[in-house]
Amino acid sequence: xxxxxxxxxxxxxxxxxxxxxxxxxxxxxxxxxxxxxxxxxxxxxxxxxxxxxxxxxxxxxxxxxxxxxxxxxxxxxxxxxxxxxxxxxxxxxxxxxxxxxxxxxxxxxxxxxxxxxxxxxxxxxxxxxxxxxxxxxxxxxxxxxxxxxxxxxxxxxxxxxxxxxxxxxxxxxxxxxxxxxxxxxxxxxxxxxxxxxxxxxxxxxxxxxxxxxxxxxxxxxxxxxxxxxxxxxxxxxxxxxxxxxxxxxxxxxxxxxxxxxxxxxxxxxxxxxxxxxxxxxxxxxxxxxxxxxxxxxxxxxxxxxxxxxxxxxxxxxxxxxxxxxxxxxxxxxxxxxxxxxxxxxxxxxxxxxxxxxxxxxxxxxxxxxxxxxxxxxxxxxxxxxxxxxxxxxxxxxxxxxx
Amino acid sequence: xxxxxxxxxxxxxxxxxxxxxxxxxxxxxxxxxxxxxxxxxxxxxxxxxxxxxxxxxxxxxxxxxxxxxxxxxxxxxxxxxxxxxxxxxxxxxxxxxxxxxxxxxxxxxxxxxxxxxxxxxxxxxxxxxxxxxxxxxxxxxxxxxxxxxxxxxxxxxxxxxxxxxxxxxxxxxxxxxxxxxxxxxxxxxxxxxxxxxxxxxxxxxxxxxxxxxxxxxxxxxxxxxxxxxxxxxxxxxxxxxxxxxxxxxxxxxxxxxxxxxxxxxxxxxxxxxxxxxxxxxxxxxxxxxxxxxxxxxxxxxxxxxxxxxxxxxxxxxxxxxxxxxxxxxxxxxxxxxxxxxxxxxxxxxxxxxxxxxxxxxxxxxxxxxxxxxxxxxxxxxxxxxxxxxxxxxxxxxxxxxx
Numbered sequence: 087x088x089x090x091x092x093x094x095x096x097x098x099x100x101x102x103x104x105x106x107x108x109x110x111x112x113x114x115x116x117x118x119x120x121x122x123x124x125x126x127x128x129x130x131x132x133x134x135x136x137x138x139x140x141x142x143x144x145x146x147x148x149x150x151x152x153x154x155x156x157x158x159x160x161x162x163x164x165x166x167x168x169x170x171x172x173x174x175x176x177x178x179x180x181x182x183x184x185x186x187x188x189x190x191x192x193x194x195x196x197x198x199x200x201x202x203x204x205x206x207x208x209x210x211x212x213x214x215x216x217x218x219x220x221x222x223x224x225x226x227x228x229x230x231x232x233x234x235x236x237x238x239x240x241x242x243x244x245x246x247x248x249x250x251x252x253x254x255x256x257x258x259x260x261x262x263x264x265x266x267x268x269x270x271x272x273x274x275x276x277x278x279x280x281x282x283x284x285x286x287x288x289x290x291x292x293x294x295x296x297x298x299x300x301x302x303x304x305x306x307x308x309x310x311x312x313x314x315x316x317x318x319x320x321x322x323x324x325x326x327x328x329x330x331x332x333x334x335x336x337x338x339x340x341x342x343x344x345x346x347x348x349x350x351x352x353x354x355x356x357x358x359x360x361x362x363x364x365x366x367x368x369x370x371x372x373x374x375x376x377x378x379x380x381x382x383x384x385x386x387x388x389x390x391x392x393x394x395x396x397x398x399x400x401x402x403x404x405x406x407x408x409x410x411x412x413x414x415x416x417x418x419x420x421x422x423x424x425x426x427x428x429x430x431x432x433x434x435x436x437x438x439x440x441x442x443x444x445x446x447x448x449x450x451x452x453x454x455x456x457x458x459x460x461x462x463x464x465x466x467x468x469x470x471x472x473x474x475x476x477x478x479x480x481x482x483x484x485x486x487x488x
Numbered sequence: 489x490x491x492x493x494x495x496x497x498x499x500x501x502x503x504x505x506x507x508x509x510x511x512x513x514x515x516x517x518x519x520x521x522x523x524x525x526x527x528x529x530x531x532x533x534x535x536x537x538x539x540x541x542x543x544x545x546x547x548x549x550x551x552x553x554x555x556x557x558x559x560x561x562x563x564x565x566x567x568x569x570x571x572x573x574x575x576x577x578x579x580x581x582x583x584x585x586x587x588x589x590x591x592x593x594x595x596x597x598x599x600x601x602x603x604x605x606x607x608x609x610x611x612x613x614x615x616x617x618x619x620x621x622x623x624x625x626x627x628x629x630x631x632x633x634x635x636x637x638x639x640x641x642x643x644x645x646x647x648x649x650x651x652x653x654x655x656x657x658x659x660x661x662x663x664x665x666x667x668x669x670x671x672x673x674x675x676x677x678x679x680x681x682x683x684x685x686x687x688x689x690x691x692x693x694x695x696x697x698x699x700x701x702x703x704x705x706x707x708x709x710x711x712x713x714x715x716x717x718x719x720x721x722x723x724x725x726x727x728x729x730x731x732x733x734x735x736x737x738x739x740x741x742x743x744x745x746x747x748x749x750x751x752x753x754x755x756x757x758x759x760x761x762x763x764x765x766x767x768x769x770x771x772x773x774x775x776x777x778x779x780x781x782x783x784x785x786x787x788x789x790x791x792x793x794x795x796x797x798x799x800x801x802x803x804x805x806x807x808x809x810x811x812x813x814x815x816x817x818x819x820x821x822x823x824x825x826x827x828x829x830x831x832x833x834x835x836x837x838x839x840x841x842x843x844x845x846x847x848x849x850x851x852x853x854x855x856x857x858x859x860x861x862x863x864x865x866x867x868x869x870x871x872x873x874x875x876x877x878x879x880x881x882x883x884x885x886x887x888x889x890x
Contacts, residue, residue, distance in 0.1 A: 100807065113835065126551070126553040126555050128554050129549065129550055129554070129555065131550065132549055132551055132552075133549045133550065134548050134550075135548050138548070139548060139819045142544045142548045142767075143544070143545070144544070145534045146540070146541060146544045146729045146771070147536050147729070148530070148531055148532070148533065148534015148535065148536075148722075148723035148724060148727070148728060148729070148730055149528075149530040149534055149723050149724065149730060150534075152530050152531070153530065153531065153849070153850065183678060188590045188594075188763075191761065192760065196651065199626070216749075216751070216752050216761060217755075217761045219751045219752070220749045220751070220752065220755050221759050221760055223749055223750065223751075224757045224758060224760060229754065320550075321550035321551050321765075321766055322550060322551065325550070326550060327544075327548045327549070327550070327729075327762075327765030327766055327767050328551060328765055328767070328768075329764065329766045329768070347618075347621065347625055348625065349625075353619075353622050355622055355625045355626050356628060358593045358597060358619050359618060359619045360591065363722055363723075363731055364729055364730030364731045364768065365544075365729050365730070366730075366731070366766065366768075369548070
């Protein structure tokens with residue numbers, strides 16, 4: 087008998103204990119997520135739907151979808167990947183063409199790599215995700231940064247893009263790419279991407295919108311906005327198991343971004359043939375109807391976020407960034423909570439521990455004065471619990487020092 | 489109440505039918521894998537372990553591991569990613585340093601991008617996976633191909649690498665990178681990588697071994713072999729949900745491949761900060777003890793493959809590639825099966841349909857004269873069923889034409 091001999095034997099062998107339990111199989115590494123209130127901006131938009139979980143079980147094995155492939159992953163008809171990539175997603179975000187990627191950052195690098203040359207100059211907003219700067223370094227680009235307005239709103243002034251383009255023109259430098267983050271993942275600010283699209287068009291410079299925190303949460307139509315490229319993240323905002331994302335683009339970029347291998351007529355060079363070739367794609371597909379539906383309720387999300395921001399303000403925990411706020415990702419400042427940390431036995435980690443007691447997660451351990459959170463997944467009821475927890479911390483401090 | 493409001497509500501909403509069932513939720517798209525005999529070379533090494541399936545359920549949500557991160561994914565201690573990436577994997581493949589990637593092809597592109605410049609010349613074996621050529625095109629490299637020996641063995645002559653290096657030297661062209669596929673995914677041939685490592689060292693040219701079909705199936709020690717780089721695939725050979733893989737390298741390449749962002753001191757540029765940041769990593773970790781154990785039984789796999797090859801030979805289905813064969817991936821030729829297809833009502837697809845009846849999967853639909861398969865997962869008992877099916881097809885043909 088050969089070994090291993092398939093699935094059943096693997097189960098038996100593992101259960102019989104003849105192979106030591108894998109390191110991450112011990113109970114301490116199992117993730118407990120039931121009944122938790124999750125405020126982690128990285129996670130609230132990526133929680134799987136029931137349908138996606140089912141897909142994970144069905145399609146979890148390695149290259150599970152590739153036996154349906156005739157050479158191009160996005161042309162597989164059953165499961166309906168073709169329909170999803172060439173019909174559903176373009177319609178959903180109003181793009182001419184969509185291609186899957188291993189995530190938003192990979193999408194941004196792919197576009198940079200396809201439309202620029204090493205040494206080119208690009209313009210990026212200061213609020214961009216760190217990986218946008220790292221992707222530019224990988225593509226060997228010179229970065230001109232658009233500073234935000236600083237405390238307390240951290241707003242990106244879109245006109246500054248035009249000033250930088252003009253200033254560089256005077257130095258005989260042609261800007262080759264513009265990037266804007268919509269919204270950023272710290273303050274949840276939503277810059278004026280329509281205006282930037284007009285500027286980009288006027289100067290004939292391609293524009294990427296990083297919509298990792300937008301697509302799948304709020305309505306976005308890239309052709310309405312007018313941008314050349316947009317990138318999305320499945321694991322950040324489309325209820326998908328990562329890593330997965332996609333690029334939406336105007337048809338005019340097809341030949342540049344989707345150029346074909348000289349050796350293999352159905353393989354796109356920038357995609358290395360194919361990208362998200364695993365169960366991540368099936369989860370994004372399985373969650374899609376839910377995601378498409380939830381963006382229609384974005385107004386409720388905004389109302390919830392604004393209500394939360396107001397309630398926090400009442401206990402002197404101040405929301406920074408744009409106000410009234412238009413996104414579930416928010417940044418807060420609290421002098422009071424910071425003061426408590428100076429005297430608390432758990433120091434700067436007391437906030438994390440107090441929240442943990444109430445099964446509230448997602449505020450980074452060690453933060454008290456400035457922290458971010460997302461109200462996307464939590465109900466108003468759950469958010470009331472969060473506010474009450476903050477209240478009790480603040481009032482205990484009042485007792486302490488009152 | 490905000491909408492959506494968490495996991496429970498999503499389940500209720502989906503089950504209540506107020507959102508239409510996602511396209512891939514209909515039963516026809518559910519994958520039935522129970523009791524099937526899987527011979528698909530892309531899949532046999534990627535079938536998940538029970539532990540990995542459990543991890544998929546626990547860690548399936550989007551960025552589920554990132555709340556444990558202090559800025560560098562591979563330094564997360566709980567779950568023990570640090571131990572896995574910096575201790576277990578390097579020890580497993582005998583490499584100085586390991587870094588995660590989104591797959592073997594992404595690993596190859598990353599190395600190409602880090603160690604070469606556009607216009608550089610590299611040498612690649614003809615048996616390489618298509619994505620190696622596409623990655624070279626993406627990195628804008630000139631490719632010198634080492635032809636295989638052709639029918640029937642398709643062997644890569646390692647000495648030919650040296651001839652090409654010397655011939656190019658005479659034209660004042662310095663080869664910048666060598667790549668060899670070990671084994672290739674068509675014939676399952678295992679070229680002499682030790683000899684190639686010596687040639688690479690003599691000419692001071694870095695060497696990449698693409699071990700997507702080796703690491704996780706058979707013992708591999710890259711420092712023993714002497715190569716600079718090796719790439720592995722989790723979804724192809726390490727019982728992992730894709731996409732995931734890793735690079736093993738010599739310490740001397742650390743500064744080139746893992747150079748750090750000038751803006752973020754814990755972000756590696758070529759990795760865009762981090763790569764396999766999802767449940768794929770947890771599945772690779774969960775399967776690791778099993779995978780480490782199974783490579784110790786590689787001799788049984790070779791014996792099983794050679795037995796299968798002999799049995800197929802007895803019914804005139806001839807194994808091409810190296811013989812005696814040293815890998816579970818094999819390429820077969822059958823004039824008889826091809827002759828049948830000419831007269832069969834299902835034409836070239838009859839083989840696929842006949843196998844489907846017996847729940848045998850993995851031979852590409854439409855192939856009869858030449859096809860590949862893998863004996864890795866099937867037991868001898870199951871393979872006997874496969875051989876019997878071939879036998880009955882061949883004998884029915886004898887009746888037809890006898």
